Amino acid sequence: MSLVETNHFTQTAERLNMTQPGVSQHIKKLEAQIGKPLLSRYGKKFELTVAGEHLYKYGLQQAQSESELLAIVADDDINSGCCSLACSGSIAMKLYPKLLDLQQVFPKLSIHIEAAPNSTIIERVKTNLSDIGIITQQVNDPLFIQEQLGEDALCLVLPAQAESDWQGLLALGFINHPDGHHYASQLLEKNFPDRFTAMDQIPHSGYINQLSQILLPVSMGLGFTVIPKSSLNACPYPDRIQSAAIDTPIKETIYLITKKHRVLPRRYQLIKNLLSNQWH
Numbered sequence: 001m002s003l004v005e006t007n008h009f010t011q012t013a014e015r016l017n018m019t020q021p022g023v024s025q026h027i028k029k030l031e032a033q034i035g036k037p038l039l040s041r042y043g044k045k046f047e048l049t050v051a052g053e054h055l056y057k058y059g060l061q062q063a064q065s066e067s068e069l070l071a072i073v074a075d076d077d078i079n080s081g082c083c084s085l086a087c088s089g090s091i092a093m094k095l096y097p098k099l100l101d102l103q104q105v106f107p108k109l110s111i112h113i114e115a116a117p118n119s120t121i122i123e124r125v126k127t128n129l130s131d132i133g134i135i136t137q138q139v140n141d142p143l144f145i146q147e148q149l150g151e152d153a154l155c156l157v158l159p160a161q162a163e164s165d166w167q168g169l170l171a172l173g174f175i176n177h178p179d180g181h182h183y184a185s186q187l188l189e190k191n192f193p194d195r196f197t198a199m200d201q202i203p204h205s206g207y208i209n210q211l212s213q214i215l216l217p218v219s220m221g222l223g224f225t226v227i228p229k230s231s232l233n234a235c236p237y238p239d240r241i242q243s244a245a246i247d248t249p250i251k252e253t254i255y256l257i258t259k260k261h262r263v264l265p266r267r268y269q270l271i272k273n274l275l276s277n278q279w280h
Helices: 002-006 009-015 020-034 050-074 089-105 118-126 166-172 180-191 215-219 268-276
Strands: 039-042 045-048 081-087 109-115 132-135 144-159 174-176 204-207 225-228 241-243 251-259
Touching (some): 009 020, 045 050, 081 089, 081 118, 089 109, 089 268, 118 144, 118 251, 144 166, 144 180, 144 215, 174 180, 174 225, 180 225, 215 225, 215 241
Parallel strands (some): 081 109, 081 132
Antiparallel strands (some): 039 045, 132 251, 144 225, 144 241, 144 251
């Protein structure tokens, strides 16, 4: 590229702090690698061959790409770029409107949320499919940094007129969802210690993987479920359901996980600030 720009071997050598024979040797090595001559020489002058023109254009493209890459890296704008999160469906219901509010303030942000159970969230962060994860269990893996965000109470939710004793629950059946067994096992074990043994001994009345719809069958009298209070607060038909009184309240700790040795762009500080305010 320097040779084309100066059109002179001696000036190229001076620009690159090389000897003139060194420049000639470099051109020969390039020609050997390409497999075709790059210069058509006549006297002390030259013209580019077709292969030489292609190589020069390729060099210009690479230099432009490098310049753009360095500009992007240098311009780590806190207010723009893609932010990818993975969390449970219930947490997604709580956070998504807040994240969209943030995107309205900073339109160059792009919010990507994947709703998934804890195990999938952990795997997504581990494989860089999501940059941060929000989970409800501790991770004993040195690969991650884990920060406690807060707590969310679990609620035993039934149809408005249903009985909340053990026999009433069995009669209703359980409406399951991706985190259903995880939530229900904790709550039922503590509040029905003499009755509850395992979730497979409780009749199941249905399953849905969209937590925003989980309370619909409950509101229609088709079963009971266990969900976080943050999801219960978003219910569009509160008069048709009830959060049963329980003797032993159960709260889940909410954790933020990131990969320990992966440096995230500055824009994630906006997300972390928003998250830290949601459970306090």
